[in-house]
Every structure is written in structure tokens, then in C-alpha cells.
Amino acid sequence: MNTTIPTPPSADALGVSAAQARNAVLEELIHQNPGRFRVLTGDRPTGRLHLGHYFGTLHNRVRLQDLGVEMFVLIADYQVLTDREVADNLAGHVEELVLDHLASGVDPARSTIFTHSAVPALNQLMLPFLSLISVAELSRNPTVKDEIAHSRQSAVSGLMFTYPVHQAADILFCKANLVPVGQDQLPHLEVTRTLARRFNDRYGDGDAVFPQPDALLSSAPLLLGTDGTKMSKSRGNAIALAATADETARLIKGARTDSERRITYDPANRPEVASLLLLAALCLDRTPQQIADDIGSAGAAALKRTVTEAVNEFLAPLRARRSAYARDRGYLRQVLREGNARAAAVADATLTEVRTAMNSRT
Structure with a gap:
């Protein structure tokens, strides 16, 4: 070579x-x-x-x-x-x-x-x-x-x-x-x-x-853990590739956000919200700003639903392959x-x- x-x-x-x-x-x-x-x-x-x-x-x-x-x-x-x-x-x-x-x-x-x-x-x-x-x-x-x-x-x-x-x-x-x-x-x-x-x-x-x-x-891109700190296996704040859809939903539901109802992509001032938007954007092949505009004033609950659906849909084929390999x-x-x-x-x-x-x- x-x-x-x-x-x-x-x-x-x-x-x-x-x-x-x-x-x-x-x-x-x-x-x-x-x-x-x-x-x-x-x-x-x-x-x-x-x-x-x-x-x-x-x-x-x-x-x-x-x-x-x-x-x-x-x-x-x-x-x-x-x-x-x-x-x-x-x-x-x-x-x-x-x-x-x-x-x-x-x-x-x-x-x-x-x-x-x-x-x-x-x-x-x-x-x-x-x-x-x-x-x-x-x-x-x-x-x-x-x-x-x-x-x-x-x-x-x-x-x-x-x-x-x-x-x-x-x-x-x-x-x-x-x-x-x-x-x-x-x-x-x-x-x-x-x-x-x-x-x-x-x-x-x-x-x-x-x-x-x-x-x-x-x-x-930098993805924060669900507690707003660095995503890490040892901190229990990360969504494992092997996590089930229900486990993923639970983790995202407990993710830290903030008190502002309107969802905006502002990594400097709203890092936790920005990280969730970024995660959804990566899974959906869109921009974080587009995701934020779609959610608008629907609040953190709507943001978390969007992220949960995006992550579970994105990981579904990977999880299926992983399950098949795990059987052998x-x-x-x-x-x-x-x-x-x-x-x-x-x-x-x-x-x-x-x-x-x-x-x-x-």
C-alpha cells in the first residue's frame, strides 16, 4: 500500500x-x-x-x-x-x-x-x-x-x-x-x-x-445527554443504540429543556433544547431550524414527541439488524x-x- x-x-x-x-x-x-x-x-x-x-x-x-x-x-x-x-x-x-x-x-x-x-x-x-x-x-x-x-x-x-x-x-x-x-x-x-x-x-x-x-x-455535532451534560455511557444520560422504543421514549421524556414555550434553535442560550432539535434533525435529515419552526409555540412536550418519533424511526432498521446478529x-x-x-x-x-x-x- x-x-x-x-x-x-x-x-x-x-x-x-x-x-x-x-x-x-x-x-x-x-x-x-x-x-x-x-x-x-x-x-x-x-x-x-x-x-x-x-x-x-x-x-x-x-x-x-x-x-x-x-x-x-x-x-x-x-x-x-x-x-x-x-x-x-x-x-x-x-x-x-x-x-x-x-x-x-x-x-x-x-x-x-x-x-x-x-x-x-x-x-x-x-x-x-x-x-x-x-x-x-x-x-x-x-x-x-x-x-x-x-x-x-x-x-x-x-x-x-x-x-x-x-x-x-x-x-x-x-x-x-x-x-x-x-x-x-x-x-x-x-x-x-x-x-x-x-x-x-x-x-x-x-x-x-x-x-x-x-x-x-x-x-x-455535539449532542448533549438527556441531563444537559456531556453524553456518556457512565452517566446514564445517553440513548443506547440497543435501547428499545419504550426506553428511548422514557429517556427523551425526562430530558432537560427550559421554561420558554416557543421552540427556537439557539445553541448558545438554549443548549438543551438545541441539542434535542439537533438530534431530531440528524435523524430526519433536516436542519434544526426547520424542526423548530414546525414545532413553534407547541412547547417542550411537542418537541420531545417529535424527537422520540424521529429517533425511533431512525433506529428501527439498525435495531432490527442488531437483534438478528445478537441471535447468533x-x-x-x-x-x-x-x-x-x-x-x-x-x-x-x-x-x-x-x-x-x-x-x-x-
């Missing part, structure tokens, strides 16, 4: 403005020649995915897959332990993630779905990568600092501190050259680019062993076995190349 992508001068440093400017170039290149791109993306198996995940990442993964981009979808089971002491019901959560991806349209014949724990060579790449970065550099990483500040653990684990290096191994084991991220993940990706560059400089002998992956910035757990395990085998073969080849470059093969 050709991993060399033309890079304009503005993309030399992956700051937010540079990454935003780069996005338009990347999208054009993807449409011109999707086969030149390999994407690494994934999630931690900590519970069922929700509508925020769907509109934030899942639908984009399916879009890229359908365009012909090579996709590696990581179920990051080892990274569950970055901010918690015990990985509860890990096997069950892994299967739930596979279900959510299959139901959303990720095709295991075209996308490799795999787990950390099944690819030992991937995790071995952490050791040489850790030698290429200093403790001070990890300490300055703003994403790490934020994750540590919000950690559930009483003390910071080494796994959390070195999380950006583990993530670099995730990306570089398959030589991914494109990583869909939000703006808050840009510092992590910059660590990956730095490690790729340093490895190539130290061991490449004039050849680039690893690509320096580009960030494909997410254009996902053997197929889910087969998807993982085949994906793990493909990922392991790629990781083994990369690790062999790394050992050769470092003159450490025996």
Missing part, C-alpha cells in the same frame, strides 16, 4: 487550524483514490454505544469503508484499565461493541475488527516506542493531563500515563496513514507522528518504516477470530520489520 500522501506546508504541524485546513485536502484525496488510505479507529469496550457515538464516529467509519478506504477497527480491551481498576464484564462488552458496529453497517469482509488482547505483537511495539519519548513530554500532553484529572482511580497508573504511546502502537502497527479524531485527540496523534518520525530517523537507515498519519477531523453469538465470535487473525498477521510483519531495523532479530 502506498502510504505517501502529498502534504501542503500548512499541515507540517498538527495544530487545530492546520488540521482543519488539511481536512479539505484529505477528503478530496480520499474521493480520488480511497485505496491509498488505511484507517485505524476504535473504542474501549466499557458499555453499549449510543447515539452520540453513532453520529460522532460510527456513521463516518461506514462512510469511509463504503468509499473503499481500508479500515482497522480496534476494540481496545486493554485500555479499559487506563482509568479503572477492574474491567467488569469485559467479554460481554466486547460482543456488544461488535454488535453495534455490525448493526451500524461495518462490514467484517471489508473492515478488520479486532481486540488488543488478541494481537501480542501490537503491544510489543510499545517498548521501542517508549524509548523514543521522554517522561517530560508525556507529562506535558494536555489530553493526558485532562484524563488524569478526571480519572476514577485514586492514583495515576502507568498505563494511563503512557496511553498516548499505546495509542501510537495501535495506529502504527498497521501503518495507518489516516486517523479520524476530534480536536481533543490531536495531541495524542502528534505523539504518534513524533514517534514515527523519531523511529524512522534513528533506525530507518534512510527509509521510512512508519508513515506519519494525518488527522481526519470529525465534523460531528457464534457469528460474532467468528468475526472476532477472523479479524484478530488478520490484525495479528499485520502486526507480526510490522514487528519483524521493526526488529530488523533495530538489529534486534535473533
Whole structure:
């Protein structure tokens, strides 16, 4: 696979403005020649995915897959332990993630779905990568600092501190050259680019062993949870893709709004109402303003009815597919076995190349 992508001068440093400017170039290149791109993306198996995940990442993964981009979808089971002491019901959560991806349209014949724990060579790449970065550099990483500040653990684990290096191994084991991220993940990706560059400089002998992956910035809209705060699996404020129609109706009925009767789309001053309007708009392929105009002075109850109907109609086919897949757990395990085998073969080849470059093969 050709991993060399033309890079304009503005993309030399992956700051937010540079990454935003780069996005338009990347999208054009993807449409011109999707086969030149390999994407690494994934999630931690900590519970069922929700509508925020769907509109934030899942639908984009399916879009890229359908365009012909090579996709590696990581179920990051080892990274569950970055901010918690015990990985509860890990096997069950892994299967739930596979279900959510299959139901959303990720095709295991075209996308490799795999787990950390099944690819030992991937995790071995952490050791040489850790030698290429200093403790001070990890300490300055703003994403790490934020994750540590919000950690559930009483003390910071080494796994959390070195999380950006583990993530670099995730990306570089398959030589991914494109990583869909939000703006808050840009510092992590910059660590990956730095490690790729340093490895190539130290061991490449004039050849680039690893690509320096580009960030494909997410254009996902911000959906608030039903309590008006960040939508999160752990806060019980999210509508899971697997939720029933009745559960969805109950959650939306309890969603926070405000006292104004006329419904308007005003994200700055009416964030909870705006988020509900946005959710309905995404499901109906309309604009939030159009939804607000239709509801007018009918109030919050009418808004919630509109959102409930839109979400349940939108999710109905996805839920039907999910239910069908859930009846065949053997197929889910087969998807993982085949994906793990493909990922392991790629990781083994990369690790062999790394050992050769470092003159450490025996």
C-alpha cells in the first residue's frame, strides 16, 4: 500500500487550524483514490454505544469503508484499565461493541475488527516506542493531563500515563496513514507522528518504516445527554443504540429543556433544547431550524414527541439488524477470530520489520 500522501506546508504541524485546513485536502484525496488510505479507529469496550457515538464516529467509519478506504477497527480491551481498576464484564462488552458496529453497517469482509488482547505483537511495539519519548513530554500532553484529572482511580497508573504511546502502537502497527479524531485527540496523534518520525530517523537507515498519519477531523455535532451534560455511557444520560422504543421514549421524556414555550434553535442560550432539535434533525435529515419552526409555540412536550418519533424511526432498521446478529453469538465470535487473525498477521510483519531495523532479530 502506498502510504505517501502529498502534504501542503500548512499541515507540517498538527495544530487545530492546520488540521482543519488539511481536512479539505484529505477528503478530496480520499474521493480520488480511497485505496491509498488505511484507517485505524476504535473504542474501549466499557458499555453499549449510543447515539452520540453513532453520529460522532460510527456513521463516518461506514462512510469511509463504503468509499473503499481500508479500515482497522480496534476494540481496545486493554485500555479499559487506563482509568479503572477492574474491567467488569469485559467479554460481554466486547460482543456488544461488535454488535453495534455490525448493526451500524461495518462490514467484517471489508473492515478488520479486532481486540488488543488478541494481537501480542501490537503491544510489543510499545517498548521501542517508549524509548523514543521522554517522561517530560508525556507529562506535558494536555489530553493526558485532562484524563488524569478526571480519572476514577485514586492514583495515576502507568498505563494511563503512557496511553498516548499505546495509542501510537495501535495506529502504527498497521501503518495507518489516516486517523479520524476530534480536536481533543490531536495531541495524542502528534505523539504518534513524533514517534514515527523519531523511529524512522534513528533506525530507518534512510527509509521510512512508519508513515506519519494525518488527522481526519470529525465534523460531528455535539449532542448533549438527556441531563444537559456531556453524553456518556457512565452517566446514564445517553440513548443506547440497543435501547428499545419504550426506553428511548422514557429517556427523551425526562430530558432537560427550559421554561420558554416557543421552540427556537439557539445553541448558545438554549443548549438543551438545541441539542434535542439537533438530534431530531440528524435523524430526519433536516436542519434544526426547520424542526423548530414546525414545532413553534407547541412547547417542550411537542418537541420531545417529535424527537422520540424521529429517533425511533431512525433506529428501527439498525435495531432490527442488531437483534438478528445478537441471535447468533457464534457469528460474532467468528468475526472476532477472523479479524484478530488478520490484525495479528499485520502486526507480526510490522514487528519483524521493526526488529530488523533495530538489529534486534535473533
